[in-house]
Amino acid sequence: MGGVQMRPVELAAIRAGDVDLAFRRWDRPRVRVGTQMRTMVGLVEVTSVDRVPVRSLTAADARRAGAPSLVALRQGLDRVHADRPVYRIGLRYAGVDPRQALREEVPDAAELGAIREWLDRLDRASSTGPWTRATLLLIDELPAVRAPDLAHRMGRDTLSFKQNVRKLKERGLTESLDIGYRLSPRGAAVLDHEGHPRPSRDRSEPEPGIPLPHLGAGATRALTALGVVRLEQVAGLSFGEVRALNGVGPYALRRLREAMDAAGLAFLDEPDTAM
Template sequence: MQIRPAELAAIRAGDIDVAFRRWERPRLKVGTRMRTAVGLVEVTSVDRLPVRSLTAADARRAGAASLAALRQGLERVHPDRPVYRIGLRYAGADPRQALREAVPDAAEIGAIVAWLDRLDLASPTGPWTRATLLLIDELPATRAPDLAQRMGRDTPSFKQNVRKLKERGLTESLDIGYRLSARGAAILDHEGHPRSAQDRAALEPGTPLPHIGAPATRALTAYGVVRLEQVARLSESEVLALHGVGPYALRHLRTAMDAAGLSFRDDPGATPETP
């Protein structure tokens, strides 16, 4: 279920608690927890209902401008399908975020290494786990198709493998590509792999950037900014001055920062500090 960034921020703030979709059949079950850019969003209800039963209160709860706007939106896509009302609530931070930032102890490292070995042994195309981690470390914020090509893999199977690493907190997804987590770096360092990125500053904990588009993500990543807390050290004008950052990205950054209780540094004339 696709949910726009602004709607995710409103769900997190409690301003939106329902969504409406036209489906041939229910695609979600009550209790499902979806991982999103703002954290976990839980499905609290799934009810089929006729369009004529929609109310102004439904529109407000869904974040629509009006009841007419809600109905018009539902008529644009698959108008022949039934309408479902999906109850939603913010269910907390994605547990993988804390996992990514937790450097494993000796026992955890042993368990992760054994798990990586099992993945390599089970792979019909040969070992891939360490090579993938090293490639992501070398080329953060790089398109998945480009990384897959470097690995000699097709994009879907490469993404599937990266998702396995992400589940264990070894990588994190960016708006473009991926980034090695502190946990993933600890594994590579433990095994003595030569890392081209070893001299980089330690990964900073905090809230990942929202989806702001490829050019803006590249611009901020190149500037060393990958967390909202780092964005808050800059002024709006400093961020907007980065090549690739436009009004769309700035709007979504503001929304995400508001939801996280952060704001831009309010000194537009100051010299930008190093993130």
């Protein structure tokens, strides 16, 4: 989130409306009022930025920031850069990331031409040579693979590889997963239009069902290691089995339960919520 780094559990609380403040020790403000930051839960908007004395913090502030207590909030602020002033940042959930809808839009002929020209400009501007189509094809070939492994396959360092993928994501051509990436329908349309040989064309159709929600890399890795990639498969496990997996914490469990409730599913040892 730019200057306001937030954990997944805090982002989920902002989306739910349970948290609307953050406190940070900065040498100067690192965000501006009105800025909308793209996060894993959608857009989060900065509604206020104020420098405040530590002694002015209250229990209500701690509660609105998601801290267990005022003492815990103050201790957290004193843990790092205790010599810097404290800033109180107001936050609100501002809706779905527009790139989410863009990824699903298959471009028409005019859009395809514009996207291809944009990709060509990126390739011409690169000091290391063309990379756009190779990156799209690699992500298509190896979805949900760690960025360092993909970067190695391309002979790139991880940081520059991620920066390049971020450019493609801005145009809705790729999507970030808890681990790695995948090609969007929009990105697939571009490759298909240009006639690139795609390994995904020869793959069998993915197993039908509801994909796992964003759970964090650890939880996703633990479930996929068991071959669990759909909510319907989670419903074949007990709550205790899932909770015992290494990497599955309270945030992942809450996200799973919310997604399963919405789909009318339940853990194996819990009553089904479907009507």
